[in-house]
Amino acid sequence: MKLFEYMAKDILRAAGVPVPDGRLCAGPEEAAAACRALGPVAVKAQVLVGGRGKAGGIRLAATPEEAAAAAAAILALDIHGERARHVYCEQRLDIERELYLAITIDPSSRRPLLIASAEGGIAIEEVAEKAIVRRAIDLPWGLLPYQARQVAGRLGLPGDLATSFADIACRLYRVFRGRDAELVECNPLAVAAGRLVAADARCNVDDDALYRQEDLPRTDEATVLERRVRALGLAFVQLGGDIAVMANGAGITMATIDVLQRCGGRAMNFLDAGGGAAAGPTAAALEALLSTNPRAVLVNIFGGITRCDEVAAAILDVRARGALTVPLVVRLVGTNEARGTEMLRAAGIAAFTSMREAAERVVALAREPLG
Numbered sequence: 231m232k233l234f235e236y237m238a239k240d241i242l243r244a245a246g247v248p249v250p251d252g253r254l255c256a257g258p259e260e261a262a263a264a265c266r267a268l269g270p271v272a273v274k275a276q277v278l279v280g281g282r283g284k285a286g287g288i289r290l291a292a293t294p295e296e297a298a299a300a301a302a303a304i305l306a307l308d309i310h311g312e313r314a315r316h317v318y319c320e321q322r323l324d325i326e327r328e329l330y331l332a333i334t335i336d337p338s339s340r341r342p343l344l345i346a347s348a349e350g351g352i353a354i355e356e357v358a359e360k361a362i363v364r365r366a367i368d369l370p371w372g373l374l375p376y377q378a379r380q381v382a383g384r385l386g387l388p389g390d391l392a393t394s395f396a397d398i399a400c401r402l403y404r405v406f407r408g409r410d411a412e413l414v415e416c417n418p419l420a421v422a423a424g425r426l427v428a429a430d431a432r433c434n435v436d437d438d439a440l441y442r443q444e445d446l447p448r449t450d451e452a453t454v455l456e457r458r459v460r461a462l463g464l465a466f467v468q469l470g471g472d473i474a475v476m477a478n479g480a481g482i483t484m485a486t487i488d489v490l491q492r493c494g495g496r497a498m499n500f501l502d503a504g505g506g507a508a509a510g511p512t513a514a515a516l517e518a519l520l521s522t523n524p525r526a527v528l529v530n531i532f533g534g535i536t537r538c539d540e541v542a543a544a545i546l547d548v549r550a551r552g553a554l555t556v557p558l559v560v561r562l563v564g565t566n567e568a569r570g571t572e573m574l575r576a577a578g579i580a581a582f583t584s585m586r587e588a589a590e591r592v593v594a595l596a597r598e599p600l601g
Contacts, residue, residue: 231435234276236318237447238433241409245401247416249428252320261301262294264319272322273300275307275314278449283352285309290322311468323429328418329385330354331399333367333406335413342367342406344378344399348385350418373403394426395419409446410439458518464503464511471496473596474524476516478503478536486530489585495593498524503536512544517553525596526557530585533564542570546577557595561588 233241239249253264254276265271275287282288287309291297301317330350336343344365349357363384367373378396387395398419406414413434420429435443450457456466465480473490475497477483487497501519503512519527531541541562548554561582562570571581582588 231437231440231446231449232278233433233435233446233449234278234316234318235274235431236276236316237449238414238431239428241405241433242402242414242416242428242431245405247398247401247405247428248426249431250321250323252318255301255317255319256315257305258298258301261291261317261319262298265291265294265297268319268321270322271297271319273297273304274318274320275304275309276316276318277309277312277314279310279312282309287314291319323420323422323427325418325420325422325429326424327421328429329395329421329426330357330415330417331395331402331419332413332415332417333373333399333402333411334415336366339366341369342373342403344373344381344403346381346385346399348387350420354417367403372407373400375400390424391421391426398426398428405433409433410436410442412436464501464515466502466515467500469497469499471498472525473592474498474501474519474522474527475530476501476503476512476519476527477530478532478541482530482532486528486585486589489589490528490593493586493589493593495589495596498522503531509540509543509547512541513547516544516548517551520548520553520555524556526559526592528559528561528588528592530561530588531564533562533567533570536564537566538562538564538570539566539573540570542573542581545579546573549577549579557592557598559588559592559595561585 236254243249251268255261255264261273270292273289273291275282286307287304289300291300297319304317305314328350330347332345334343344367346363347357347361349361363381365377365381375396378399379392382392382395402414411433413432415432416428418429420427456468460466473495475486477486480502483500483502490497501515503515531538560574563583574581
């Protein structure tokens, strides 16, 4: 579960990490009031996606009028598919230098990992590997102060800044462990007025540990469509392509997405219809996919518990209601395959048995001109 920036900063503040004073605001009037109370502010969109700064989701304001205008503009933005419901107005910093600091999980060693760089900020993804410091953390002992000071030394931080950095790193690790986090990040960890301040913060908590974090607020980064499909009891994630995908099982769905990629296509989504999904929920899920206006749809079913004739019935039901307005390619193999294939063929819909052939066909159809 991802936390909004203001939530992450509340946690860091409670842990003793220096953060700027700020106010959560629901609209322009509240942003103006925050600016009157705090002085010049940074007005920040509260969204659960990255890249908000480059998308115009962070603006500076020196007066209440400017803060109100900034909040109004930000709340009207589409930021990578999300709209902010709140902005966070915090005291503007005169930043002298930007560092990067995070604690996360290293999947290869299965240990916590400290990641730091002397080159933080919005372009952290472009920082050269040689400018990044990594330090594995032993779980029995945690991050020890001398280890954090060694990292500070490798970043070239002098005297008091090195001491402050080490202290913040150790506090971040305690938050990481105490909050069952997958990631705790400060980017940038800014040098302002000669001291280190967490100018931005992220905290992602392990969903499986939320029962131990009852005091944390709950957030949901799912899109409207993701919520709609999940309400049917199906696993669904939106992606960035133009070919809608439905398959039955996480493994086959991931394989379908990979094969599409190999054939030159891009999946619009991950939709695992699961084993044994009946015609009704399958039809509802297919209609939800079609509502996103894909260029084409690929249905890939390997019938074990799932019956191919039930899938065929769902497809025909959607078509009968007039919702099937884009090219559809179906691959059916397994239980009641012959019956399902015959049902589709009688309606003029070909069913493939090869995943590769089905993927090649749907990619070709998706490339055809519209209309």
